Amino acid sequence: MKKTFLALGVLCASVLILRVSAQQDADIKIILTDGQRPVIAITDMRGSGEANAFMGTFNKTLFDEIDGAAVLKVASKSVYPLNVPQTPQDFRIGGAQLADWGRPPVSANYLAFGYTAVQNGQLVLFGYLYDVNQPNPQAAQVIGKLYFGPVSGEGAIKVAREFAADILARFGAKSLAGTKIYFVSDRTGSKQIWSMDYDGSNQKPVTQYEGIAFMPALSLDNTKLAFTLLSQKNPSILVHSTETNRRLTFVNPQASVNASPDFTPDGQNIVFSSSLGGGFSNIFIASANGSGLKRLTSVRAVETEPKVNPKTGAEIVMTSGRSGHPQIYRMSIDGADIERLSSGEGDAVNPSWHPDGQLIAFAWTRGFEPGNFNIFVMDVSKKQFIQLTHGAGRNENPTWAPDGRHIVFSSTRGGSSQIYSMLADGSQVRKLTGQGRNTMPVWSKQ
Amino acid sequence: MKINKRHASALLLALSLVAVASGCKKKVPAPPPPPSPRTEAPPPAPKPVITFSAEPTTVERGQCATLRWNVENSTQVSIDPGVGSVSASGTQRVCPTSTTTYTLKATGPGGSESATATVNVTAPPPPPPPPAAAKKSLSEILAERLRDAYFDFDRSEIREDARNVLTQNAEALKQIFSEYTDAVVNVEGHCDERGSAEYNLGLGDRRATSSKEFLVNLGVSGSKLRTISYGEERPACTEANESCYQQNRRAHFSAGQ
Numbered sequence: 001m002k003k004t005f006l007a008l009g010v011l012c013a014s015v016l017i018l019r020v021s022a023q024q025d026a027d028i029k030i031i032l033t034d035g036q037r038p039v040i041a042i043t044d045m046r047g048s049g050e051a052n053a054f055m056g057t058f059n060k061t062l063f064d065e066i067d068g069a070a071v072l073k074v075a076s077k078s079v080y081p082l083n084v085p086q087t088p089q090d091f092r093i094g095g096a097q098l099a100d101w102g103r104p105p106v107s108a109n110y111l112a113f114g115y116t117a118v119q120n121g122q123l124v125l126f127g128y129l130y131d132v133n134q135p136n137p138q139a140a141q142v143i144g145k146l147y148f149g150p151v152s153g154e155g156a157i158k159v160a161r162e163f164a165a166d167i168l169a170r171f172g173a174k175s176l177a178g179t180k181i182y183f184v185s186d187r188t189g190s191k192q193i194w195s196m197d198y199d200g201s202n203q204k205p206v207t208q209y210e211g212i213a214f215m216p217a218l219s220l221d222n223t224k225l226a227f228t229l230l231s232q233k234n235p236s237i238l239v240h241s242t243e244t245n246r247r248l249t250f251v252n253p254q255a256s257v258n259a260s261p262d263f264t265p266d267g268q269n270i271v272f273s274s275s276l277g278g279g280f281s282n283i284f285i286a287s288a289n290g291s292g293l294k295r296l297t298s299v300r301a302v303e304t305e306p307k308v309n310p311k312t313g314a315e316i317v318m319t320s321g322r323s324g325h326p327q328i329y330r331m332s333i334d335g336a337d338i339e340r341l342s343s344g345e346g347d348a349v350n351p352s353w354h355p356d357g358q359l360i361a362f363a364w365t366r367g368f369e370p371g372n373f374n375i376f377v378m379d380v381s382k383k384q385f386i387q388l389t390h391g392a393g394r395n396e397n398p399t400w401a402p403d404g405r406h407i408v409f410s411s412t413r414g415g416s417s418q419i420y421s422m423l424a425d426g427s428q429v430r431k432l433t434g435q436g437r438n439t440m441p442v443w444s445k446q
Numbered sequence: 447m448k449i450n451k452r453h454a455s456a457l458l459l460a461l462s463l464v465a466v467a468s469g470c471k472k473k474v475p476a477p478p479p480p481p482s483p484r485t486e487a488p489p490p491a492p493k494p495v496i497t498f499s500a501e502p503t504t505v506e507r508g509q510c511a512t513l514r515w516n517v518e519n520s521t522q523v524s525i526d527p528g529v530g531s532v533s534a535s536g537t538q539r540v541c542p543t544s545t546t547t548y549t550l551k552a553t554g555p556g557g558s559e560s561a562t563a564t565v566n567v568t569a570p571p572p573p574p575p576p577p578a579a580a581k582k583s584l585s586e587i588l589a590e591r592l593r594d595a596y597f598d599f600d601r602s603e604i605r606e607d608a609r610n611v612l613t614q615n616a617e618a619l620k621q622i623f624s625e626y627t628d629a630v631v632n633v634e635g636h637c638d639e640r641g642s643a644e645y646n647l648g649l650g651d652r653r654a655t656s657s658k659e660f661l662v663n664l665g666v667s668g669s670k671l672r673t674i675s676y677g678e679e680r681p682a683c684t685e686a687n688e689s690c691y692q693q694n695r696r697a698h699f700s701a702g703q
Binding site: 143191212214215228230233234235256257259260273275278280303305321324325326347349351353363368371373396439440 | 503543599600620639640641642643644645647649651652654655673675676679703
């Protein structure tokens, strides 16, 4: 069995931990090692006639999609051969030579090329992916496909994303195209839930309640959005349909706090934090409409942020103050077998499951002053962790993209709190928001 | 003239009937009375003539009126009550405390006469009610009389300084609830920004609940206190330093619904 480890550009402490991991035959299953990624060359494509006006947008989108997915290494465009193919017919004697792309300095394994044109009022992409290592162009074609979109910048983005998704699918990567990020923004005054496309485009409001709507959570099938509403009344949980944006029934317990909901993977139950009974906020589970309420923990400490393992549905990670300051704990779905995952140092909060149900991301002040959170990833079964951010502002609320390779989080590194995405090794940090203050992102599941 | 006997007897009858009917006056006309003897007696003395009035005739209590009079043919004039002898003509200021009818009595050679003038005294309109102790809103009262209780980082236990604050607040709340019988007071729990927003919602709830329990133990009615956590969402101070953080780690009191 081939073992790979998340070992990129992190502090010595993390490298040390990963060495320990190796000795213990541990297996943090994030495959992001640069040296092992196939190399792809992506030509700057051109459009014929009016299609050419959108090709700047197209080329940037295609590059960002492929590069951002981190399953392929994109060869630097500055070293590409001068003879750039646009169609398969361009590979001929005296024309483009496939082998040129496989040799240094490009050293690509794959070549993406093509062109666009306007046909019958549509933008058409003729997209090709060739395996550079094949002996002749006829054998090299991996993808040769037409993509259609409106004749506009949006159309160019659409065809670029679809082409990228097809390329990434060849390498086992899920494209994030079509996924959404829900988050909390105060840009219109009070905090409300907003949504945007995975790359930060198309930002729009989801809730418009009086008071503060925050702590969003999505069901695994993305059809339901749960969140916490804090108004003149006590904080309570609301559930919306994401399809109609209508409010669904959820009967809150009679408690001074009901907050921080999350769905079980089947969408049939909601776990949340409640002060029911007048004591400390502890963890409860109820059906998706609030009936069948059951207490899972009973402790004189604040417990919140219960997150159900999306793969098994059988365990919960949460934040608990039962050992003093908040730390990450795990327990069975029935509340049994509670154990602490974080070391007890600092404050550890905001746990979020990787789609594989083995890793979590969370925010921790370990090594920093109170409030100065950084993003960490931990293997739950081994309790081994690595640190992804290193003191640039407050970094909080990490949640995983459905590809299991990206993490979205909030950070104050640029001054005000904004949403950023990054690869799960901490690289390729991209800022997705800029208006108002933005926090608590959650990535849709597919 | 020749009167026969039958005619003569008829005439006589008629005459006698007239005589009976007329009482025989016409028979003898009365002589005029003798002229009365002219004596030199003086004409009788004229009676006093009085003009007497009050101006105005109606006053409010505490105000005065003026009596004004003029009497002829008198030697002695007096006004009662309360004025006494006065000259035949004059004015007098009077300040009766209730409606009073003044009687002016004038005596002269021609006899005595009297006249009255009434000064109606009305009660003044009642004064405006005392300025109703300028009833302040519950929010103003709470802001004036209750202080915030402060907490340590990540803690919800009541500190020594907060015990003093809450003890004073308890007395104030008991008074406030006796004056504002239907008042409900929110006990708000707040946190500084350094914890997670999720955890702080639970921590703020604990701060509110601890504070409420402390007040209830001092005799404040628990049914009039409602806890609510705002977590770190409503800071009193937004700077990133300990002084500011401390101001935010608090139980605050506000008017409830």
